[in-house]
Every structure is written in C-alpha cells, then in structure tokens.
Amino acid sequence: MTPDADSAPSSPAPGGRVLTVTAGPPAAGGTFVARHEGRVVFVRGTAPGETVTARLLEDPQAKADARFWRAEALDVLEAGPDRVPTVWEEAGVDGVGGAEWAHIALPAQRRIASEVMQELLRRAGVTSFPIEQVQVEPAPHDADGLGWRTRVRYAVGPDGEVGMRGWRSHEVRPVGEDPLSAPAVRALRLGEWTAPEGTEAVDAVAPSAGPASVVLIGRDLDPETIEIPESWGDADVAVRTGRGLVPLRGDGTVHERLGERMFTVSATGFWQSHRRAAELLTEVVDSALHAPRGGSAWDLYGGVGVFAAVAAEQVGTGGSVVSVEGNRRASQLAAQNLEDLPQVSTATADVTDWVRARRGGVDAVVLDPPRAGAGVELMGLLAGAVRQRIVYVSCEPATLARDLAAIEGKGWQVKDLRAFDLFPHTHHIESVAVLERSAG
Ligand SMILES: C[S@@+](CC[C@H](N)C(=O)[O-])C[C@H]1O[C@@H](n2cnc3c(N)ncnc32)[C@H](O)[C@@H]1O
Incomplete structure (x- = not known):
C-alpha cells in the first residue's frame, strides 16, 4: 500500500487515456491496486478482483517516469464478488466524493478496511x-450504514446551487437523496435550495437533542439579508462571516445528549459525526x-x-x-x-x-x-x-x-x-x- 497515492495533488485530465485493468488489494484513500504494463495504477471506484475500464487521471506521456498512475473506473467489465448496486447514485466517479465505497457490500467494506x-x-x-x-x-445497531452523518458540510456552486464536490474536483454536484446524512439533515432539503450570493458553504447538523442547525458560511455575507426558507422548519440558523458567527435563530450552539449528560457544542464545532x-x-x-x-x-x-x-x-x-x-x-x-x-x-x-x-x-x-x-x-x-x-x-x-x-x-x-x-x-x-x- 502506498499512502501517497491519495495525497499527490493533481486534477483529473478530461478525456484521459482509458485502460482496462483488474483491481487487486486495497490502497490508501479508498483506491485499489492494479497493474498496467508493469506499472502500479491506483484505481478509484472499483472493488477487489474486478476488471474495469479506467480513465487515467494524469497524462501518461507527461508522467512517463512516474512510479504509479491514478485512475477512475468507468465501466465494469467483470464485477468482483463484493460489488453491489450503489447505495448512492449521485456518488462515485463523476459524482460527489465522500462515499467512495457506496458500491461495495458493507461487510466487504469492513473486511477491506481491516x-x-x-x-x-x-x-x-x-x-x-x-x-x-x-x-x-x-x-x-448500524445495519445498512445509512443515515449516520449528523454533521454535513455542503459546497455551494457559482449559481448558489447546494451540493458536494466531486472527488478531487472543485465542481459542485447534486446530492440527490443524500442517503448517508441523518434524517434531520435530509429533511432540510438543502440540495433543493439556492443559497444567497456570497455563500461559500453550508453546514447542517442533526444533534441528538434539540433542533437541527444550519450555518451559512461566507466571508462577506450580510446576515440581515438572509431569508430562512420554510423547509428548514424550526432549525436554528446562523451565518458565519469573516467577523464571526451571527445567530439568526437560536444561539449558535447545538446540544448533544450522552447518557445523563448534555453537551453544548458550537454549531460549527467538532462533534463525532456518526450518530x-x-x-x-x-x-x-x-x-x-x-x-x-x-x-x-x-x-x-x-x-x-x-x-x-x-x-x-x-x-x-x-x-x-x-x-x-x-x-x-x-x-x-x-x-x-x-x-x-x-x-x-x-x-x-x-x-x-x-x-x-x-x-x-x-x-x-x-x-x-x-x-x-x-x-x-x-x-x-x-x-x-x-x-x-x-x-x-x-x-x-x-x-x-x-x-x-x-x-x-x-x-x-x-x-x-x-x-x-x-x-x-x-x-x-x-x-x-x-x-x-x-x-x-
Ligand atoms: C478529533 S477532535 C476530538 C474532540 C473530542 N475528543 C471529541 O471527541 O469530541 C480533535 C480536537 O483537537 C483540537 N485540536 C486540533 N489540533 C490541536 C492542537 N494542536 N492542540 C490542541 N487541540 C487541537 C480540535 O480543535 C478538535 O477539537
């Protein structure tokens, strides 16, 4: 396994060369190791033992001496034993990042992670x-690995569209059903909302106690101009500008119950994401x-x-x-x-x-x-x-x-x-x- 497979910066080359490869053992960053003409290729979007066509992320001519290449699976020619229908259509190659194993059976994900x-x-x-x-x-009590994310940061596109970025991409893509997010986050239907100009990101939180929370993040946002949509129900709302957090509804915190004890957490602060x-x-x-x-x-x-x-x-x-x-x-x-x-x-x-x-x-x-x-x-x-x-x-x-x-x-x-x-x-x-x- 080569940990730098995931960390080497590069942007996908549109129309990159397409190879046919067979995926082997897992590597860092959710990729799998394949070989092409003796060279290691880290392939994303595949699963162990399957044969796929894969698009190279780098120009093979410019990177002729590279120790390894990176690629994204396009078509499955022969599925591996761990492949299942994806739990999130919008995730994966050319979709949103952050669910790179959505097409792998849950027990197999755990075996591979082990x-x-x-x-x-x-x-x-x-x-x-x-x-x-x-x-x-x-x-x-996590049978399907869905509905667990209680902290979600959504990205905002140039026209105010709310979604998530693609893997190694700045493009904001639609989240669809957003199945990994907790029900109270999904209920906000942020993917159907258009954020006001100047919004750079939107944080949604589904705490274990009290209302959900939405924070609009944008250096130059004017809190006075923000209109809270009805679809957010009784969610607390705040705006985080370059000058700090300005609560519009609620006090900029959320509440988490752990046994007998309640914890107050900043609406943009750290709390473990899985419910x-x-x-x-x-x-x-x-x-x-x-x-x-x-x-x-x-x-x-x-x-x-x-x-x-x-x-x-x-x-x-x-x-x-x-x-x-x-x-x-x-x-x-x-x-x-x-x-x-x-x-x-x-x-x-x-x-x-x-x-x-x-x-x-x-x-x-x-x-x-x-x-x-x-x-x-x-x-x-x-x-x-x-x-x-x-x-x-x-x-x-x-x-x-x-x-x-x-x-x-x-x-x-x-x-x-x-x-x-x-x-x-x-x-x-x-x-x-x-x-x-x-x-x-
Ligand atoms: C993974 S969180 C753990 C928080 C807490 N243990 C929990 O479970 O809710 C890591 C925490 O470390 C803090 N942190 C990061 N780097 C730090 C540093 N160099 N010194 C002190 N705190 C740091 C972050 O602000 C964050 O609250």
Whole structure:
C-alpha cells in the first residue's frame, strides 16, 4: 500500500487515456491496486478482483517516469464478488466524493478496511500487538450504514446551487437523496435550495437533542439579508462571516445528549459525526482508561469535554482531570459542560506545547487528535510523563500506526486495539488503541 497515492495533488485530465485493468488489494484513500504494463495504477471506484475500464487521471506521456498512475473506473467489465448496486447514485466517479465505497457490500467494506489497517500497522513496524486481530467492527445497531452523518458540510456552486464536490474536483454536484446524512439533515432539503450570493458553504447538523442547525458560511455575507426558507422548519440558523458567527435563530450552539449528560457544542464545532460514535467511543474509553480513584488524568485534544467527563467519573472528586483543547470556543464550552465536576479544569493550548511545559507526571491520558495524529514528539513526551495508561482515539490509521511504533520504541506496548466503521460507505476508519508500559 502506498499512502501517497491519495495525497499527490493533481486534477483529473478530461478525456484521459482509458485502460482496462483488474483491481487487486486495497490502497490508501479508498483506491485499489492494479497493474498496467508493469506499472502500479491506483484505481478509484472499483472493488477487489474486478476488471474495469479506467480513465487515467494524469497524462501518461507527461508522467512517463512516474512510479504509479491514478485512475477512475468507468465501466465494469467483470464485477468482483463484493460489488453491489450503489447505495448512492449521485456518488462515485463523476459524482460527489465522500462515499467512495457506496458500491461495495458493507461487510466487504469492513473486511477491506481491516486489511488496510493491518497493512498500515505492519508497515509502520508495530510489533507489540497481534496485528491480524484488528478487525473493523460495525457501530452498534448500524445495519445498512445509512443515515449516520449528523454533521454535513455542503459546497455551494457559482449559481448558489447546494451540493458536494466531486472527488478531487472543485465542481459542485447534486446530492440527490443524500442517503448517508441523518434524517434531520435530509429533511432540510438543502440540495433543493439556492443559497444567497456570497455563500461559500453550508453546514447542517442533526444533534441528538434539540433542533437541527444550519450555518451559512461566507466571508462577506450580510446576515440581515438572509431569508430562512420554510423547509428548514424550526432549525436554528446562523451565518458565519469573516467577523464571526451571527445567530439568526437560536444561539449558535447545538446540544448533544450522552447518557445523563448534555453537551453544548458550537454549531460549527467538532462533534463525532456518526450518530452512535460519541456513545460508542465513550464506552470504549471508559472501559480502557482505568484512571485510578483520587488520581490524575489528561484529556488531550479534548473538544467540548466528552472524554474528560469519563475520566472525571473515574478519578472522583478527590482526583484531577485537565482537558486540553486548542480551539478557544470549544475549551470554553468544555468548562461550561463540566462545571458540575470540580475535579476538571480546562486549558486552551496546543497539546504538544502544553505537555512539554508540564512538570510532574499523570496517571492516565486519553488523546483524540485530528487526522495528523499526535506526532512523534508528543508520543515521546507522553512515554515519559504517563504512569499507567494511554488511550489513543484515532480517525486516521496511518498516523496512529506511526505514533504507536514511536511509543513502542520508548518502552510501551499496545495492550488492545479496536477499529470501528464510523464512516460507512467511505474508506475512513476510527480506532482506539490502549497502551501500557512494557513489563521489565
Ligand atoms: C478529533 S477532535 C476530538 C474532540 C473530542 N475528543 C471529541 O471527541 O469530541 C480533535 C480536537 O483537537 C483540537 N485540536 C486540533 N489540533 C490541536 C492542537 N494542536 N492542540 C490542541 N487541540 C487541537 C480540535 O480543535 C478538535 O477539537
């Protein structure tokens, strides 16, 4: 697998050369490896074992010396065993991005994602955990992988049309039934609405409590001129301009219920997208963290305090938890969400800077970085500072694998590693690694 297959920038060459190829094992970015005249071709829109015609994304003459080419499947000549009718007609080659496996059976998506994850761990050199045991598990009660997206950013085209961009394309394309989005997002029917001039994107949120939310994003939008369509029902509405968030209806926040606790989140702030994700990850972190009663814990990349709440219950009022988050608004909301827990304090800081400046250790840490991962420096700092356990929640297995290999080299071992399909019909994987000091 070559992780840079997905990251090399290029725009599709219209009318690119068409090849006939047979797709083999999965590669990064939801593509599959094929070979043409000895050269590797990463093909999108296909599935293992099938033969397709595929359009090259680069000009083969200009890229004659390239190590690999990239291509998009056009016609299926011989379907592979995992192909099913797509769950989203508008997704795929020449359609919207963000559902690149919509034509692959859900169990097969998880099998393929498991192979990708295992290969990334192997390549990074992770040795302390039996890698073949890592299998991507479905989210609880998710039978069809539809209706899960509670956070959707729509793109807006030049005439105000609302849709999503194509894969590696700036073109805004219609979303049709938008089947991955949660029912409350679909009910807004944003794909049928024309956004006012100057709108660059539209965020829709279906929170677990309270009304849905719509935020129009545009540097120069004038909030006074926005007319709220009837189809948005009682949804809260805000406008985010270059000067900040201006609520038109509601207060610019949404509410999420997790067990007994309510969390307030900024309407454009981070919350796990899959409707079951926060609940599932909270349970997994709760059973893995083992923060001692009366002890100390850090929740790094803490957002609005989801895992800090878990750690706080474990250490009790005689212990201490710090939630560290770089976004000032999220950090303020974390303090507000957890104000009934005197053992919790919040810090608004870059996580690595904050940990580097810390004197003394901590019993347990949960960290949940963005896709870039924690990084080798932070893993080294944590290896020295944490006395008992680290629980690493990751949305990008490539950077997780790098970071696990780094901390293994510093006397830690992977005690458990679970992966979850929290982004069905896409190639993305959520995972949770539990780390302990190696014996001896
Ligand atoms: C994947 S989210 C996790 C949030 C939270 N744990 C949750 O589950 O809701 C990552 C969070 O890290 C924050 N973040 C990103 N880079 C950061 C950094 N270098 N230092 C501190 N926080 C950062 C983002 O603002 C975001 O809230």
